[in-house]
Amino acid sequence: MSRDTTSAPPSGAGRERRTSRIRVLRASDIQAPSSAGAAAGTDGRASHLGEIVHLARNGEAGSRTEAKMSEDPEPTLSERAPYLKPDDAARALARRLLGESRHAALATVTMPDGQPLATRVALSTLPSGDVGLLLSNLSEHSRALASHPRASLLVGHTAPGDGLRLPRLTLRGHVVRLVPGADEARARARYLARLPEAALYADFADFAFYSLTIVDGLLNAGFARAHRLDRADLCRDPSPEMEAREGAVIRHMNEDHADSLSQLIASQRTTDQTSWQIATLDPLGFEAISDTGDLVRIDFAQAVVEPEGYRHAFVRLVKEARTKQARAKP
Structure with a gap:
């Protein structure tokens, strides 16, 4: 944006006068006043318009610049809001909050009245990091989503006391309903892996699996620690080859490396659980879920981009866990 390069008036009054010039160039200020207002001399816009004409006739420096400044749009909410730039710790916390949540508040818009609706739903995660839902088609939120698919989801930790202290x-x-096929089967398997009790009603005729494709997010990590997140901060779309290998990797880790799995989880979480399954x-x-039902989310040191990368990612986590354990010994 260009600026007036002429020297500024030395006095505060001069600066105030310059500010007033910027204000009067707004469209709302240069509209012609009503005849009643002009006659009464109370509208005030006639004098503003006169000043503008005076500026134009005298060609005062900066008048065009001031006009341009008055036409610039106001800052958006995201530009004014006090959000921090997300770092790796913020991204990891956001993924952990989602990955370790079994339930969430789902906000939708009902139609045709356009009223907001918040309901509690159970959730899982999809291979991309998006959200999987199992919803009854008889529910109010399912009917709302059929007409208005945009939605919001709130997840977070709970504890006694002031809940606003918690991330x-x-x-x-x-949100879209998944049709029978590979995506629906994958969403079903992941949902039941996290919520096995849902198998009791997952096949009811009125239930269906849905996906919530994340657009963006807001992370409140604590007082003065708010972050605006993009989809890339939370999600990665795996290749078809990686999706095809997912089940084999999980079985291999659970059946052949259960001890290493428990060791690496213990190195990152304070827990007395010793038996875990991915x-x-x-x-x-x-x-991963413990034999008593605890759920944890563990991030890799870096994103996996090919099927063989899963092995390297787990090996690195286990090595780091053993190094940390060795250093902790007296």
């Missing part, structure tokens, strides 16, 4: 993540995205896997990490 939480709001996601925004588009439930879901994606390019950025995995989710």
Whole structure:
């Protein structure tokens, strides 16, 4: 944006006068006043318009620049809002909040009245990091999504006391019902791996699997620690080859490396659980469930981009866990 390069008036009054010139160039200010207002002399816009004409006739320096400044749009909310730039820690926390949540608040818009609706739903994660849902088609939120697929999801930790002290993540995205096929079968398998009790009603005629494709998110990690997140901060789309290998990798880790799996989880979480099984896997990490039902999300050191990369990612985590354990010994 260009600026007036003439020297500024030395006095505060001069600066105030310059500010007033910028204000009066707004469209709302240069409209002709009503005859009643002009006669009464109370509208004030006639004098503003006169000043503009005076500026134009005298060609005062900066008048065009001031006009341009008055036409510039106001800053958007995201430009004014006090969000921090997300770093690796913020991204990991956001993925952990989603990956370790079994339930969430789903916000939709009902039609045709356009009223907001918040309901509780159970969730899973998809291979891309998006959200998997199992919804009854008889529910109010399913009917809302059929007419208006945009939705928001709130997840977060719970504990006694002030809940605003705890981190939480709001996601925004588009929800679609999955038709029978590979994507629906994959969503079903991942959902039941995290929520096995849902097998009791997953095949009911009125239930169906849905996906919420994440557009962006808001992470509140604590006081003065708010982050605006893009989809890339939360998701990675795996290749078809990686999706095809997912089940084999999970079985291999659970059956052949259960001890190493428990060791690496213990190195990153304070837990007394010693038996873990991987439930879901994606390019950025995995989710595991203990024999008592605890759910944890562990991120890889870096994103996996090919099927063989899963092996290297787990080997690195195990090595780091053993190094940390060795250093902790007296």
